[in-house]
Amino acid sequence: MELIRSENGIILCGEEHFDPFMSCECxxxxxxxxxxxxxxxxxxxxxxxxxxxxxxxxxFCGTDEEEFRSVWESYFDLDRDYGAIIKGFSGDxxxxxxxGYASGIRIFRQDAWETLISFIISQNNNIPRIKKIISAxxxxxxxxxxxxxxxxxxxxxxxxSGIEGLAPIRSGFRAKYIIDAAEKVLSGEVELERIxxxxxxxxxxxxxxxxxxxxxxxxxxxxxxxxxxxxxxxxVWMKKVIDRYYGGSFDISSLGxxxxxxxxxxxxxxxxxxxxxxx
DNA sequence: TACCAGGGCCTTT
DNA sequence: AAAGGCCATGGT
Numbered sequence: 001m002e003l004i005r006s007e008n009g010i011i012l013c014g015e016e017h018f019d020p021f022m023s024c025e026c027x028x029x030x031x032x033x034x035x036x037x038x039x040x041x042x043x044x045x046x047x048x049x050x051x052x053x054x055x056x057x058x059x060f061c062g063t064d065e066e067e068f069r070s071v072w073e074s075y076f077d078l079d080r081d082y083g084a085i086i087k088g089f090s091g092d093x094x095x096x097x098x099x100g101y102a103s104g105i106r107i108f109r110q111d112a113w114e115t116l117i118s119f120i121i122s123q124n125n126n127i128p129r130i131k132k133i134i135s136a137x138x139x140x141x142x143x144x145x146x147x148x149x150x151x152x153x154x155x156x157x158x159x160x161s162g163i164e165g166l167a168p169i170r171s172g173f174r175a176k177y178i179i180d181a182a183e184k185v186l187s188g189e190v191e192l193e194r195i196x197x198x199x200x201x202x203x204x205x206x207x208x209x210x211x212x213x214x215x216x217x218x219x220x221x222x223x224x225x226x227x228x229x230x231x232x233x234x235x236v237w238m239k240k241v242i243d244r245y246y247g248g249s250f251d252i253s254s255l256g257x258x259x260x261x262x263x264x265x266x267x268x269x270x271x272x273x274x275x276x277x278x279x
Numbered sequence: 280t281a282c283c284a285g286g287g288c289c290t291t292t
Numbered sequence: 293a294a295a296g297g298c299c300a301t302g303g304t
Contacts, residue, residue, distance in 0.1 A: 027300055028300095119300075120301095122299090122300055122301085123299090123300080123301040123302070124284085124285095124298090124299060124300090124301045124302085125285095125286085125287095125299055125300085125301085126287075126288055126289085126298075126299040126300095127288095127299085127300080128287085128288060128289090129286070129287055129288065129299080130299090130300085132287090133286095170285070170286065170287090171285075171286090172284070172285025172286055173283090173284040173285055173286095173302095174284090174285080174301095175285090177302085211302085211303080212301080212302065212303085213301095213302085214301065214302050214303090215301095215302095216300070216301060216302085217300085217301070217302085220300070233300070234300095235300040235301080236298095236299080236300075236301090237300070238300085267300075271300095
């Protein structure tokens with residue numbers, strides 16, 4: 001990985017398995033905006049990062065090498081050898097095909113609390129609306145920074161707003177689930193720090209104690225918010241993949257603990273190539 | 280095991 | 293312009 005200083009920020013060159021735009025569009029995060037084909041803005045760590053496509057690689061505007069090394073390198077999971085992981089999938093032709101198509105995806109190391117609420121909001125919902133509701137939630141209950149960015153609201157602020165306080169974000173039937181998550185995290189009944197240190201199985205069981213959190217949402221939170229790379233969320237798209245290419249059942253045990261990364265490749269590949277139609 | 284729960288995006292008419 | 297399908301689901 002090579003970092004080059006530029007007048008606008010810092011340029012990352014020669015990173016084969018990294019496309020931040022593809023990584024945003026693969027459905028793992030929701031606080032981003034596509035400005036045009038060559039520019040995205042992304043909110044994470046309480047700040048806005050503008051990313052531009054560059055002839056050499058990717059330009060991260062308004063940041064320097066020190067901030068990039070200490071904040072963004074780990075956020076974008078740049079320390080992990082995705083090339084080696086993809087090689088490990090070589091025994092599975094479908095995953096290898098999907099990985100070839102979607103090899104720019106990296107799993108962002110997102111905040112666990114934000115990921116939990118975001119994927120509760122995602123249930124039975126479409127991505128433009130998920131983004132809108134999260135944005136409204138941050139504007140309603142987050143704190144505005146000097147640069148005008150709203151933080152993701154704390155469990156305390158959501159719990160104290162109450163279900164009627166959430167009405168303006170128009171999250172529908174999910175509001176009661178958001179409140180339940182906030183109350184359980186606030187009281188310590190569900191402890192995110194404990195999940196981070198514990199096993200995948202314990203984390204799954206703990207997250208599912210929250211109303212509105214089932215297998216699918218819990219696995220998304222474990223994968224995207226806690227970095228459990230073996231978490232394997234199965235949604236309508238993955239059901240389709242499993243039915244169509246794997247005869248209705250799927251065994252993750254041969255994926256070397258990286259089932260979640262394989263899932264991202266399959267999910268993105270299927271969504272991008274199927275057009276939503278039958279075959 | 281069906282069916283229901285906000286709401287709005289998006290495609291089709 | 294209006295209609296209807298659909299949506300990174302889970303509870304009952």
